[in-house]
Amino acid sequence: MSRKSKCPPPFLSKTYDLLEEEREGEASVGKKIVSWNMEGNGFVVWCPAEFSELMLPKYFKHNNFSSFIRQLNTYGFKKTASKRWEFQHEKFRRGCRHLLAEMRRKKCQPSVFPSYLRPNSAHHHPPNTHQDNKSIAAAASSEVLLMELKEENKKLRRERVDLELQIAHFKTMQIKLLECLSHHTPTPTLHCLPLISINNLT
Amino acid sequence: MSRKSKCPPPFLSKTYDLLEEEREGEASVGKKIVSWNMEGNGFVVWCPAEFSELMLPKYFKHNNFSSFIRQLNTYGFKKTASKRWEFQHEKFRRGCRHLLAEMRRKKCQPSVFPSYLRPNSAHHHPPNTHQDNKSIAAAASSEVLLMELKEENKKLRRERVDLELQIAHFKTMQIKLLECLSHHTPTPTLHCLPLISINNLT
DNA sequence: GGTTCTAGAACC
DNA sequence: GGTTCTAGAACC
Incomplete structure (x- = not known):
């Protein structure tokens, strides 16, 4: 087994955790803040405000929605709906935590110019x-x-x-x-x- | 008089309006959502969530905080505090609506090169x-x-x-x-x- | 000209 | 590797 399977990037683990935790607590609250999408091949931030204020600080060192988005883009997520904050990545799927370890940051190409x-x-x-x-x-x-x-x-x-x-x-x-x-x-x-x-x- | 004094970019007028309107209604509400900063040479979005949900749609065609920020950057505003959404621009000052007409979008070159x-x-x-x-x-x-x-x-x-x-x-x-x-x-x-x-x- | 999505780069 | 600020570019 390659070292890829070792340890997924923290950002991805945390985002996955966050979705799983919300899934468990779902019944208790009327309002869904964030969840897997229906197909389980992506997720939706239903309430960016609550998400930023309440959830981000629990998992990350900030409460900045843009910073979260920036990270998603860094790891190659795509926004897949125009009117919803829905994001997908080939390897980010409900029930497939093991795939996270295969995900990588996009590397920025070194510039040819000094x-x-x-x-x-x-x-x-x-x-x-x-x-x-x-x-x-x-x-x-x-x-x-x-x-x-x-x-x-x-x-x-x-x-x-x-x-x-x-x-x-x-x-x-x-x-x-x-x-x-x-x-x-x-x-x-x-x-x-x-x-x-x-x-x-x- | 040059045409510069004609008509400020709509984005700037609206943002200025928005701040003035908030200033008038300030007494009525306990919570400040957005206001001029103390010196009057910039402004602060105190509550991004409320600002996005309640105020942006009143003035713009969206409720997207990032889009608002993008516009600010386009017009050369700078974020001037690290823990607050405070923005300043030399020509964006309380009581100086006439200066808005002197502000311009930064132009970007079209794209042939990466x-x-x-x-x-x-x-x-x-x-x-x-x-x-x-x-x-x-x-x-x-x-x-x-x-x-x-x-x-x-x-x-x-x-x-x-x-x-x-x-x-x-x-x-x-x-x-x-x-x-x-x-x-x-x-x-x-x-x-x-x-x-x-x-x-x- | 405005809005959206994504990326570059500096800094931490 | 994460967070922040700003810009590029496509699309409207």
């Missing part, structure tokens, strides 16, 4: 410590202004380096693409590249 | 350079230095625009190249594109 070229890198702005500062009013002196300008210039220089690096990568990538194209096109295929001058790529 | 192939698009927040020029006159000593810094600053900005333009061109070219490749390659040709997962390009 981190500073990735979409989010532009969001890492140095904190604006000088904006709300009382010292602005107090010392509208040129000293502060000088500092700010210097800071901004430094930032602009950094940005320029980043942009130039991006361009370098684009050039590399395009060379590769052109090489690839040349291997696969028997004849010149200028028709599909109306805007590209090969000479400009080096 | 996100990891898309270098960071222009998300730059150019810092405020508009200091009152009087302070410059006051500091006669560093006037020259200031001028030089400002000049350099201006130059760096111009360069940035150019570089970003170049990148835009590269993006366009790469899209064309990839389209072209997809027309001419019957089978995946991984050998010539070590950095690119072909499957994601079609």
Whole structure:
């Protein structure tokens, strides 16, 4: 037996537990908060509010419905109804706890770009410590202004380096693409590249 | 007067309305569901459950808290507290309905690349350079230095625009190249594109 | 432009 | 591995 059968991810065990516990206590309460769906191949959160406030904290370290959803997506669950919070996963079925151990987090593909070229890198702005500062009013002196300008210039220089690096990568990538194209096109295929001058790529 | 002052995005008007309405009715109910924060430069959803069930449908076409959050992010709001659903935006302030018209959706580029192939698009927040020029006159000593810094600053900005333009061109070219490749390659040709997962390009 | 579903990424 | 905040993208 493979190690897969060892131990299911805690998130899945807990979610499964939660559904089983609700099933047992079902008779006692009039209102169903969460349950297996009819076919037993998925589950429905009938009352997100109660679910978040009452059940999530019992099993997880939060009461945040979005966080629960995020985890479901991480493990590959799909929302399968448009007007209900119903989720399904091939291996998440009533009565099949053993299948949980076969479920895995989706791994996020490592990016081909270095981190500073990735979409989010532009969001890492140095904190604006000088904006709300009382010292602005107090010392509208040129000293502060000088500092700010210097800071901004430094930032602009950094940005320029980043942009130039991006361009370098684009050039590399395009060379590769052109090489690839040349291997696969028997004849010149200028028709599909109306805007590209090969000479400009080096 | 520019067209900016015409008409704020409906989402923002409605959210502002919602807060004003709650403010008026505040005395009648014991429980605050949503309100401006103390400083009036943001707001807090105190009870997400009630907010979603009772208020969202009154103003929007859904009762989905996540959808509301998604809209806030689209318009550039930031969540500003870790244990509260508090959101702020520079231009979303109590008593300043006129500022709403200056707010805009963040635009997102349409999609040809998987996100990891898309270098960071222009998300730059150019810092405020508009200091009152009087302070410059006051500091006669560093006037020259200031001028030089400002000049350099201006130059760096111009360069940035150019570089970003170049990148835009590269993006366009790469899209064309990839389209072209997809027309001419019957089978995946991984050998010539070590950095690119072909499957994601079609 | 709004709503929904899912994912990226940082942080814990 | 879990939790949080935000964004991409499809669909309406």
